[in-house]
Amino acid sequence: MTRCGFVTLLGAPNAGKSTLVNTMVGAKVSIVSPKVQTTRSRVRGIVVKDDCEIVLVDTPGIFKPKRRLDRAMVAAAWQEAEYTDLRVLMVDARRGLDDDTRAIADSLKNNRLAAVLVLNKTDLVKPEKLLELSAQLNASYDFKETFMLSAATAEGVKEFEDWLAQQMPESPFMFPEDQVSDLPNRLLAAEITREKLYMNLNQELPYVTTVLTDSWKDLDNGAIRLDQTIFVEREKQRQIVLGKNGAMIKKIGMQARQELEELFECRVHLFLFVKVREKWGDNPELYRPWGLDFNA
Numbered sequence: 001m002t003r004c005g006f007v008t009l010l011g012a013p014n015a016g017k018s019t020l021v022n023t024m025v026g027a028k029v030s031i032v033s034p035k036v037q038t039t040r041s042r043v044r045g046i047v048v049k050d051d052c053e054i055v056l057v058d059t060p061g062i063f064k065p066k067r068r069l070d071r072a073m074v075a076a077a078w079q080e081a082e083y084t085d086l087r088v089l090m091v092d093a094r095r096g097l098d099d100d101t102r103a104i105a106d107s108l109k110n111n112r113l114a115a116v117l118v119l120n121k122t123d124l125v126k127p128e129k130l131l132e133l134s135a136q137l138n139a140s141y142d143f144k145e146t147f148m149l150s151a152a153t154a155e156g157v158k159e160f161e162d163w164l165a166q167q168m169p170e171s172p173f174m175f176p177e178d179q180v181s182d183l184p185n186r187l188l189a190a191e192i193t194r195e196k197l198y199m200n201l202n203q204e205l206p207y208v209t210t211v212l213t214d215s216w217k218d219l220d221n222g223a224i225r226l227d228q229t230i231f232v233e234r235e236k237q238r239q240i241v242l243g244k245n246g247a248m249i250k251k252i253g254m255q256a257r258q259e260l261e262e263l264f265e266c267r268v269h270l271f272l273f274v275k276v277r278e279k280w281g282d283n284p285e286l287y288r289p290w291g292l293d294f295n296a
Helices: 017-025 068-082 099-110 127-140 157-167 185-200 235-242 244-264
Strands: 003-011 043-049 052-058 086-092 116-120 146-148 210-218 224-232 268-276
Touching: 003 017, 003 068, 003 099, 003 157, 017 043, 017 052, 017 157, 043 157, 052 157, 086 099, 116 127, 127 146, 146 157, 185 210, 185 224, 185 244, 224 235, 224 244, 235 244, 235 268, 244 268
Parallel strands: 003 052, 003 086, 086 116, 116 146, 224 268
Antiparallel strands: 043 052, 210 224
């Protein structure tokens, strides 16, 4: 009998949820960057281990929301936490029990939502601090199990994956065995470009940008043509994204195209357009591709 279940990863921004999903899946299914709040929507990564299929649900980082988009992101994370087979609270062991993590753990406890504790980034923390943090968290919250791992180096990930497989309920597989994600290619392509914006732009600018794939054309020679629009809120931001003589947008486009070609294993012709749309975060049309609730 096969097993299949959903595992929802929860945590503060930059706890390493997306990195763990990519490591376990063995492919890029969720974008990552050193900046917080990179993940904006729910992303499912699919791991097949023998007769078990583990569906990892990467959620936006949970924090105190300020904007409409923030509220929609946090609401999406908690919605996934409610309907799942297993919840995982991921903690950046370097930061320890910060205010965001404490608030998440309190919500899990108050709503009687059982969870597993994962201390991440163990390669950057001394063993005695890890043990101290584990004892501190388990003294306040009743976690089912505690794991210590490094999503970046994969240390401890196999043991965690083996344990997850044992916890999954008996069920037919929900996805084909060769599928690694349920993210549509158009959205994944837009996310790859948005990742490059996060990697190349400074301060708050990445947070006031978004990317849409306007068109996807499969060409006769096997290549793909992608037209994407990068939305910003002000003309000054548009000028920064373009860069002097178009240098910045050229750099972003080149990095995105290279990764897209690796991802889709074909030639990609990527055309980027930068447009000003004031208060795009208040436009419900831009929430739909992410599956976010505009009214959250």
